[in-house]
Amino acid sequence: MTPDVEFKNVSKVFGSHTAVDNISFTVPAGSFFSLLGPSGCGKSTTLRMTSGFEFPDRGEIFISSENMAGVAPYRRPTNMVFQRWALFPHMTVFDNVAFGLTVDRLPRAAIRTRVGQALELVGLSPFADRKPRQLSGGQMQRVALARALVKRPKVLLLDEPLGALDLKLRMQMQLELKRIQREVGTTFIYVTHDQGEALTMSDQIAVMNNGRIDQLASPQEIYDHPATRFVANFIGNANLLPVEVESAAADAATGLATVSMGGLAFPTSVAQKPADRRGWIAIRYERIRLGEAARAMPIQMQGRIRDAIFAGSTVHYLMILEPSGIEITVEAGHDGISRPLPQGSLVDVGWEPGVTRLFGDV
Ligand SMILES: Nc1ncnc2c1ncn2[C@@H]1O[C@H](COP(=O)(O)OP(=O)(O)O)[C@@H](O)[C@H]1O
Ligand SMILES: [Mg+2]
Structure with a gap:
């Protein structure tokens, strides 16, 4: 499979703390890839370096074979979904999702079509005219997802996007996210500290431990054949x-x-x-x-x-x-x-x- 994202010997140091320690990995195009590990192990930093909000001190990052060194976030084929959704409260669901396309000055008809498709994809078509405060947490998360997908990024980056939802809803959204990823075929890089989440959704999981990747494999391989004591302990x-x-x-x-x-x-x-x-x-x-x-x-x-x-x-x-x-x-x-x-x-x-x-x- 063609690699969509490739890290080659990437390190990131904050002061005297090595947050990401010489990691290398490849994310195949169209796959659901998770970075899994405890709080502070370097997941978000890895994601932020992919999006261009943070730059590596060492190593190289490629997206679709293009070296991202010095490429600004808005020039990268990536988009980010956060745990805090940051929807515009005064705008309707439709306008929230349309926002990025409006900024890009797409023709009105094209915006309508694409927003319509995105809302359909996340199951929110009947809610297009509502304001965020008229939505549940799960629905707001869907708006955030639609807003990111409507820009058609090659790679969607998700940083603990379900963290604010309660358990039942989270499990429901896990299956939804997997369905949506399959349907659009976009490469997803998903950050979570929740092993159940990673096991449920991922094609591949990179288990991070203290800035390093202990194991990169399929969920079943990681569960049945943990490569390190840390992985054996952290998962299951x-x-x-x-x-x-x-x-x-x-x-x-x-x-x-x-x-x-x-x-x-x-x-x-x-x-x-x-x-x-x-x-x-x-x-x-x-x-x-x-x-x-x-x-x-x-x-x-x-x-x-x-x-x-x-x-x-x-x-x-x-x-x-x-x-x-x-x-x-x-x-x-x-x-x-x-x-x-x-x-x-x-x-x-x-x-x-x-x-x-x-x-x-x-
Ligand atoms: N901007 C920053 N300045 C200083 N330290 C940071 C910064 N961002 C992250 N760190 C540190 O780097 C480590 C990894 O952070 P992070 O990537 O956010 O971990 P995770 O997302 O896995 O919880 C943590 O020890 C964190 O405190
Ligand atoms: Mg984090």
């Missing part, structure tokens, strides 16, 4: 368990390494080869099986239930593994009929070798 719920490394070299036939916990050896998939015998495995809460299901698993041990936390569709068990004495959390489905396993009981615990990831000590 994972246990991080200390292990002894018996054999770090992946077995030629199975691709698995061998580790042990409390003297019990078992195979694991490898994310990073540990430098010495100390390592960590990450295993997601919901990948651990209990009771009868555990007895069908290639890796088996036992664990004592210390606590059960009811969460509606699932139950979280805090358990102590035997013989290692290591504490884990297990997320088991709740069927609405059976009672949670009683506190203090000893149950079988098991998992598939491929679901754990081995990491080094740092």
